[in-house]
Amino acid sequence: MDKQLQMLKELTDAKGISGNERAVREVFKQYIEPLADTFETDGLGSAIATKTGDANGPKVMIAGHLDEVGFMVTQIDENGFIKFQTIGGWVSSVMLAQRVTIVTRSGEEITGVIGSKPPHLMTAAERQKAFDIKDMFIDVGAANKEEVVSWGIKPGDMIVPAFEFTVMKNEKYLLAKAWDNRIGLAIAIEVLRNLKVENHPNIVYGVGTVQEEVGLRGAKTSAHQIMPDIAFGVDVGIAGDTPGVTAKEAVSKMGEGPQIIIYDASMISHAPLRNFVTDVADELEIPYQFEAIAAGGTDSGAIHLTGNGIPSLSITIATRYIHSHTSMLHRDDFTNAVKLITEVVKRLDADKVSEIRLG
Numbered sequence: 001m002d003k004q005l006q007m008l009k010e011l012t013d014a015k016g017i018s019g020n021e022r023a024v025r026e027v028f029k030q031y032i033e034p035l036a037d038t039f040e041t042d043g044l045g046s047a048i049a050t051k052t053g054d055a056n057g058p059k060v061m062i063a064g065h066l067d068e069v070g071f072m073v074t075q076i077d078e079n080g081f082i083k084f085q086t087i088g089g090w091v092s093s094v095m096l097a098q099r100v101t102i103v104t105r106s107g108e109e110i111t112g113v114i115g116s117k118p119p120h121l122m123t124a125a126e127r128q129k130a131f132d133i134k135d136m137f138i139d140v141g142a143a144n145k146e147e148v149v150s151w152g153i154k155p156g157d158m159i160v161p162a163f164e165f166t167v168m169k170n171e172k173y174l175l176a177k178a179w180d181n182r183i184g185l186a187i188a189i190e191v192l193r194n195l196k197v198e199n200h201p202n203i204v205y206g207v208g209t210v211q212e213e214v215g216l217r218g219a220k221t222s223a224h225q226i227m228p229d230i231a232f233g234v235d236v237g238i239a240g241d242t243p244g245v246t247a248k249e250a251v252s253k254m255g256e257g258p259q260i261i262i263y264d265a266s267m268i269s270h271a272p273l274r275n276f277v278t279d280v281a282d283e284l285e286i287p288y289q290f291e292a293i294a295a296g297g298t299d300s301g302a303i304h305l306t307g308n309g310i311p312s313l314s315i316t317i318a319t320r321y322i323h324s325h326t327s328m329l330h331r332d333d334f335t336n337a338v339k340l341i342t343e344v345v346k347r348l349d350a351d352k353v354s355e356i357r358l359g
Contacts (some may be wrong), residue, residue, distance in 0.1 A: 001167075002189075007031055009165035011185055012176035015089045015103055017070035018211045020158040021045060024066045028185050028208045034194040035112030036206065042225045046218035047208040052194050053200035058353040060345055061205045061228035061310075062191055063219060063299045064184020065212030068177065069323050071159035073102065074270065076149065077297075080142035082112065084159055088213035088295075092130050094324040096339040099162035100138060105153040105207035112140040127180075133284065153319065161325040172255065172331045179327045181212065183317050183334060184234040190338040191345065195277040198342070201349035209299050216266065219299035229353050230273065232312055232341060236329070237291055237316030250291065250320040254330040258289030260313035266301020270311040272356045277313060279343050286340045289318070309357055315341065 001009070011031075016024035025047050033039040036049035041142060047066070052263050058346065060149055069088030070095050074080055082102070095114050102110045119127055139177035142148045163177040176182075188206035209218030223231065237259040240250030252259050260278060262269050281288045320328040 004239045005167065006099050007189070007239070007314040008174065008182070008186055009177070011182035012165045012178045015101065015158070015160040015184075016067055017158045017160060018067040019087070020103075021210045024162065024182070025097065025208060027028050027065065028189070032189045032192055032206050035189070036069050036332060037197050040268070042218070042221045044218050044221045045210045046222040049192060049206040050223055051195055051206070053195070053202055053204070055203065057202035057206065058229035058348060058350055059203050059222065059226060061207055061226055061231040061303065062188045062341065063207040063209050063222065063231065063233050063303065064188050065181045065218065066208040066210055067186065067213050068160070068180065068182075069213050070161060071100065073157040075155065076145050076153065078145050080144045080148045081115075081136040081139070081150070082116055082140065084138055086133060089323050090133065091323075092133050092136070094134065094257055095133065096131060098325050101160045102138070102140065102153055102161045102179065103294050104156050105154065105157065107153055108152060109149060110136040110153065115139045128312070130342065145266055147359060148351045163326045168328075173328055174331055175326055175328045177318050179317075179329055180236045183236060183319070183329060187234045187337050187341065191341050194338065194342040195345065198346060200346050204345055212299055216299055216302035219302035220306070223303040223310065224305040225309055227302070228310055230348060230356065231300065231303045231314065233298035233303065233315045234337065234341070235298040235314060236319040236322050236323070236327070238293060238319045239318040240263065241318075242320055252289045252319050252321065255332050256318075257289050258333055258340060259289050259291040259316040259318055261291045261298070261316055262290055262292050264297045264301070264314065265295050266297020267304055267312065267314070268358075269313050270304070270356075272359050273311045273313045275353070276356060277315070277340070280344050280347060281340055284339075284343055288336070288340065291316070295352070
């Protein structure tokens with residue numbers, strides 16, 4: 001496994017739902033701090049690595065989020081079964097019978113499985129309906145409540161999907177939990193790595209935000225701390241290349257370049273910035289895809305409303321099966337996203353940023 005794949009493995013294997021991102025932040029820090037001039041956190045725990053090219057130049061923010069979707073312990077019943085709260089967007093059809101890991105306050109990791117009433121005991125009508133999340137529970141193989149409590153499991157503990165980073169037979173295809181959004185963190189790291197040996201006429205901020213999956217919260221606080229002139233939200237997007245997804249729903253295909261998000265529920269992309277980015281891609285023959293998403297959003301949705309307004313653009317990676325226990329993306333899309341953002345940053349001098357901001 002090469003060094004970049006090792007980084008991707010460590011980022012995706014790290015456990016960190018919204019509000020519990022510390023372990024992920026430590027991996028992010030390990031890789032990005034040596035490439036930056038400074039590293040700090042905001043009051044909610046978002047990580048901010050700063051790389052200065054021209055101290056008098058514009059501020060450029062590249063934000064991926066640290067958190068992943070998961071669950072939280074809410075109750076332990078007398079028989080030792082655990083009730084939970086979803087953290088981030090889930091649908092019941094991808095949850096039943098999946099392995100999870102409960103992380104206690106001490107850091108111990110305890111395996112469980114999401115269970116429910118078996119189909120043999122359901123009526124025909126019940127079997128035809130999606131199982132309600134509120135009727136699910138987690139079984140950790142305990143005899144009773146006292147045993148679960150003795151293991152240190154308490155309400156508020158995070159519960160994380162259990163899955164290890166996997167390189168597929170076609171080694172361009174990478175399978176992991178939490179691509180949403182550890183791939184954004186990896187893009188920020190690799191852009192700063194490129195800029196370590198390149199001149200750039202600005203100050204670049206590689207940011208790992210917290211609590212994106214529950215309302216873009218860390219994007220608000222970190223953007224307020226930085227007050228950037230230009231911002232990019234780097235995240236996953238929808239891959240439309242699987243059975244059952246129509247062209248009306250999503251047109252992007254894995255391996256055909258990063259996605260330029262022209263519209264989502266949180267933001268309409270800033271047209272002059274979008275045009276500048278695609279002009280750079282066309283000039284350098286970097287592949288890209290346009291995508292519009294009716295629901296959901298990225299950190300750009302919060303960043304662009306900071307202060308008096310920040311020209312922002314979401315650049316994403318087409319990813320299959322997001323908001324489930326595991327998802328898949330294409331390594332070439334990651335490589336091309338890093339290349340594109342690096343080249344864009346190198347061209348964002350004061351004059352260009354002023355031109356973009358004037359619209």
